[in-house]
Amino acid sequence: MAAQALSIARTKPIMPVNPEEERILRFWTPVLLRIILITAVVLMAFGTGLALFVARYHIDPSSLRHAVAVQMRPTMVLSESIQGNPNAMATLGLMVLTLVPLVRVAFCFLLFLKERSSIFAAFTAYVLVGLIAGILLGKIG
Amino acid sequence: MLGLTVALLALAAGAGFAGALSGLGGGAFLVPALVVLIGLPMQAAVGASLLAVVATSAGASVAFVRDGWTNLRVAIVLECATVTGAIGGAWLAGVVSPALLEALFAIVMLQSAYFSMRKRDSDVLPASDPLCARLELGGEFPGDSGEPVRYGVSNLPGGSVIMVLAGVMSGLLGIGSGALKVIAMDQVMGLPLKVSSATSNFMIGVTAGAGALVFLSRGDVVPMVAAPVALGGYCRRDRW
Numbered sequence: 001m002a003a004q005a006l007s008i009a010r011t012k013p014i015m016p017v018n019p020e021e022e023r024i025l026r027f028w029t030p031v032l033l034r035i036i037l038i039t040a041v042v043l044m045a046f047g048t049g050l051a052l053f054v055a056r057y058h059i060d061p062s063s064l065r066h067a068v069a070v071q072m073r074p075t076m077v078l079s080e081s082i083q084g085n086p087n088a089m090a091t092l093g094l095m096v097l098t099l100v101p102l103v104r105v106a107f108c109f110l111l112f113l114k115e116r117s118s119i120f121a122a123f124t125a126y127v128l129v130g131l132i133a134g135i136l137l138g139k140i141g
Numbered sequence: 142m143l144g145l146t147v148a149l150l151a152l153a154a155g156a157g158f159a160g161a162l163s164g165l166g167g168g169a170f171l172v173p174a175l176v177v178l179i180g181l182p183m184q185a186a187v188g189a190s191l192l193a194v195v196a197t198s199a200g201a202s203v204a205f206v207r208d209g210w211t212n213l214r215v216a217i218v219l220e221c222a223t224v225t226g227a228i229g230g231a232w233l234a235g236v237v238s239p240a241l242l243e244a245l246f247a248i249v250m251l252q253s254a255y256f257s258m259r260k261r262d263s264d265v266l267p268a269s270d271p272l273c274a275r276l277e278l279g280g281e282f283p284g285d286s287g288e289p290v291r292y293g294v295s296n297l298p299g300g301s302v303i304m305v306l307a308g309v310m311s312g313l314l315g316i317g318s319g320a321l322k323v324i325a326m327d328q329v330m331g332l333p334l335k336v337s338s339a340t341s342n343f344m345i346g347v348t349a350g351a352g353a354l355v356f357l358s359r360g361d362v363v364p365m366v367a368a369p370v371a372l373g374g375y376c377r378r379d380r381w
Contacts, residue, residue: 037199041375044368051365052143090368094192094357097371100199101350108217119276123217127347130224134351137232138358 029107036099043081043093051086102131145179146369152178153193153373165253166345167374168194168316172246181366183239183246188356189367190315191231191349193374198317198346210339212280212332215294219340222301223322223348226308231355234313246314253320266331269293273330282336292333300330312352317345 074095080088109124152174153167160167168190175186234242269279273294281289303325307318319341326337356362 033199037196037375040196041372044372048146048365048368048372052146087364090364091362094362094364094367094371097192097195098350098354098357100195101347105220105347108213111213112217120214120217123221127217127220127224130221130228131347131351131354134224134228134231134354135358137228138355138360 029104032103032107033100036096036103040093040097040100043096044090045093047081047086047089047091047093050084050089054086102128105131142365146365149175149179149366149369150373150376153370154376157193157197157374163254163257165250165257166194166317166319167197168314169250169253171370172315175366175370176243179366181363183242184234184356184361185363185366187234187242187313187315188353188362189370191311191353191356192362192367192371194311194315194317194349195346195353196371196374198342198349199375209283210336211343212278212294212336212340213343214276214280215278215326215330215332216340216343218276218278218297219300219304219322219326220344220347222304223308223311223318223344224351226305226310227312227348227351228308228355230309230312230314231352232312233309234356235359235361237313242313249310249314249316253316253318256320256324265290265333266293266295267291270295270297272297280336282333290333292336293331295331296329300325303329308348308351311345311348312355315352317349319345 077088077091077095081092105124105127109121109128112120112124153171156169156171156174157167159170163169171190171193172183172186175181175189176183179186181189266279268274270293273279276297278294278297279292280294281291284290303321307321307325310316310321311318322341322344323334323337326332326340327334332340
């Protein structure tokens with residue numbers, strides 16, 4: 001049994017070896033993650049800059065102790081951002097930022113599907129569903 | 142507001158630097174700084190910190206996957222545990238009192254410091270135990286001479302239990318829980334230390350992302366505070 005286990009462990013390297021996996025993992029994943037991350041950074045920086053220099057928001061640090069953020073629907077955040085609302089723009093940037101882990105896991109899901117590794121595709125699907133369940137749980141309260 | 146924004150950017154970048162130096166992670170310094178120095182409610186500080194962890198860890202995993210240190214299969218299996226824990230922890234953070242959260246934070250930081258000091262490289266397992274072998278979790282990493290070094294993995298159930306705890310801590314307290322993840326993989330599952338660190342880096346962003354999604358959709362994030370904090374985290378991110 002131990003000898004069999006050793007032989008299995010040795011025959012399957014964990015790093016991708018075929019060109020398709022290489023292409024997904026080493027090229028497309030970093031490219032897409034970079035695009036998402038830079039979009040999030042630009043939105044957050046633009047929203048903060050607008051609040052500072054155009055809308056001239058004033059936040060009293062002493063009021064932060066009791067600060068309660070307003071729950072905004074994604075469609076509302078998007079439409080308010082287009083209208084130039086700094087708060088909505090920063091919120092949109094934060095929402096885009098949370099896409100980074102989602103997309104990373106989605107790429108792993110594709111990788112395991114390509115590998116025809118159904119058990120790992122199922123594990124990855126569980127993680128994806130868990131991340132989406134987090135959004136729903138937050139909405140419930 | 143300009144002074145507050147600059148202070149938040151500096152705090153996030155400084156906390157990331159201190160976290161990297163101490164091995165405790167940026168959240169260990171950022172959450173107390175946001176509560177004590179800025180006066181943010183604990184829940185909002187935790188939400189902002191989780192978003193900063195996502196921004197900071199975004200690059201690390203890709204670099205480590207490229208270098209051949211991350212064990213993607215182990216990461217995905219254990220992420221099932223950390224994501225479950227993180228969502229539960231983030232939900233709890235909205236229920237328990239801020240005073241209890243602050244006390245828990247102090248206890249967890251002491252425990253993380255203890256684990257960080259105990260961190261040591263274990264011997265490479267020559268073979269996986271039957272469950273890990275069936276899941277083909279063993280792998281190889283680039284050795285000093287350039288030849289790949291093969292290793293096995295064991296005790297997946299034990300590692301998973303600790304990962305659920307790491308996830309709860311992350312979602313509840315706004316930390317990456319990297320120290321605990323490395324201990325679970327290195328000491329409990331027998332992975333080599335560098336493989337454990339790389340795999341942990343890959344997992345941290347996903348775990349923090351799960352918690353951050355709960356906070357963001359619940360409305361426990363103050364955008365004009367969280368955005369500069371995340372930008373500070375991004376400035377201190379690991380290079381791609």
